[in-house]
Amino acid sequence: MSRRTLVVGLAMAATLTATAVPGAAAEEETALKFPSTRFPLGARPAPTKTVTAVAQGIDLYDVKAGTSTDGYTVTVLMPSGRDYGMLGTAQAKVAEVEAAGEVASLQKVVRPQVADAPAQEVYMVRVGLWTIKDKAKADKMAKKLKEAGLKVKTDYLGDDGLQTTGPWDVKVMMIDSRTFRGSYAASLGTSVAKRESVSSMAKARGALAAVNGGFFNIHTAKQLRGEPVGASVVSGRLLSEAVPGRSAVVMNGRKARITELGSTVTAISQDGARLPVNGVNRMAGTDELILYTEEYGAKTPANDGSDVVLDANGKVVTLRASGAAVPKGMRVLHGAGVASDWLNEHAWEAWTVKVDTKLTDLRTNRALKLTPDLNVIAGGVGLVRNGQVKITAKLDGHDSMNMILRRHPRTLVGTTRNGSLILATIDGRQPGVTVGANFVEAAQFMRWLGATQAINLDGGGSTAMVVGKKVVNHPSDGRERPVGDALLVLPK
Structure with missing residues (x-):
């Protein structure tokens, strides 16, 4: 060399431009099948693949392409x-x-x-x-x-993210909406605050398969780093607020779609006073009002603020000093600074404080119904929209050189024209074995697979795909990393 x-x-x-998409699937094609054209990255080598039937409507492809010359x-x-x-x-x-x-x-x-x-x-x-x-x-x-x-x-x-011949080691799961009879769900594991492995979350729900979910907060206290960065809904309960406009996968039963979300949460006292709730199940900043649910799994902040414990109907059960766990079956409104003063004025014991929660699909401007079948996982970066490459790196907070251009392991999710779901992991950071992908390559790859909408989930050492009880990809840490949440494919 x-x-x-x-x-x-x-x-x-x-x-590396967003318009160069070799081998993209024709938009008019609706059948879910693995592409017959050459691998879309590098010099477009002919890939090798093996396929395993996971369950009715679910096929797992083990794909390898390229050679090592770097x-x-x-x-x-x-x-x-x-x-x-x-x-x-x-x-x-x-x-x-x-x-x-x-x-x-x-x-x-x-x-x-x-x-x-x-x-x-x-x-x-x-x-x-x-x-x-x-x-x-x-x-x-x-x-x-x-x-x-x-x-x-x-x-x-x-x-580098520049010219390469690979190689690539990829796992692709194709879930055909026409024949799949299971459902999709999100899991935060045993609590919001705690990180957990994808295989552990999959086992707890008896999942057929699973991949890691979105990014989690590494900039908070160590014991709270399972907190998702962006919208999280599990069985109809909003457990983390949306980052306005950030990409997400919305799942309802066996249907899945990709969109951008916004959320609003408002505390409304019985005396008519209203105050926006700034966040859900995360640390409180100066003067913020935060909602904690029993899924939080940690104590409220001990910051000289105020805690108001609400029952399922919004009745104020007790007022207490902050820094305690959320009682089972209850919610806690925690106020710091000005928000604490508001609680002391408008959330008296035995009063009712309604917590009004709205989750909005920003593409349709319609509210999502928070029913038990609704599950949401926030994505990290939008990749494909309406069949075209559209990388929203800045909006999603990842417009650095390292994130856009450098290659990393990737976990990707996409939907097709007929509503089928594609889950993929591209392993990386393993010189001579697999190089990973940058955002442009990830978008090209998902279009090649037939996705008309696609987003990037958390990647790097978090990238993991589980089938049954086995991790089928090769995490770059050498072992499975505990993560914030997971996307589950359930048998029913």
Whole structure:
């Protein structure tokens, strides 16, 4: 592998556009079947696949494509800690490498434009190029540069998100709406606050299959990190508020669709006073009013706020100091600061405080009925809308270079024109074995499979697909990671 190969590969960033979708399924086709065209990524190799019938209407495809030709380089980190920067910053790093007695390459990288974020041009500084078998040599160079005072990392080129030959290791589950007789559900495990493995959640519900759900909050207290980031509905109960406009999969019985959601929760005292509820089953910020349900599985914040315990009919059972668990069969309105003052004025013992909850489909502007069959899992990024690639990375909070361009393991969900469901995992971060996908590639892949709507769920080390009692993909952590929620495929 020559240095020129590396430079050309990096220059290919500009070709990753949201309109290049080779082998997309014809929109008029409604039958659910695995595509007969070549694999849509890289040089479009012919994939190999094996198929297993999981249950009536459910087929699992084990797909492999591509070959390993990527190697290693050493990437110099910028003062920000990122592996890229603006031209002047990158040029200064080239000078530092040269002062250490080594030769550096200054390489322009273009993060592709997506539906709601423009293309971004940045620069990377890299030293050397080694085959996949010579990682130890790359590590040796990294050590030398670190000893010279530079911050660097050994980098596998397959992770770049630029030109690659693969390989890819993919699991695809196709659930045919015409013959499937089960149903779909969401699970948060034993509680909202606690993280749990997909296999554990699947076992508890006797699921035929399951994949990990949406992103969970890693920026809260450690014991609360199972909290979903975005809308979560389990059996008709809103357990986490929507991030306005964020993609989600909405499931009702054996029907599933993809849309964007908004939610409003309002506390209404019997004296007519109203106050918006800022969140559901999460930490309270300054002056916020938060609703906690018995599914929360943790104590309310001990922040000198106020707790009002409500029974199922909204009657105020008791007022208490904050920092206690939610009693079984009850809900708690917790107020901090100004919200605490409101509770003290309008939520007296034996009064009634109605909690009005609305979940709205933003595509139709219609309210969703919170019935026991309704389940919702928030997605991370919209990928395909109405049969066309539409990557909403900024709206969904993931418009960084790392998230859009770099390759990672992916968990993907899509629906077809006839209402069938496609679940897929693309394993990654395993040099020489599987490279994962970036957002553009993930969108191309789901269109190839026949999805007319598709979103990205949580990925990375969270990516997991369970069939029966077995994890069928290869999580990049080397083992299954506890996650916030899971999408379950149930036998009835």
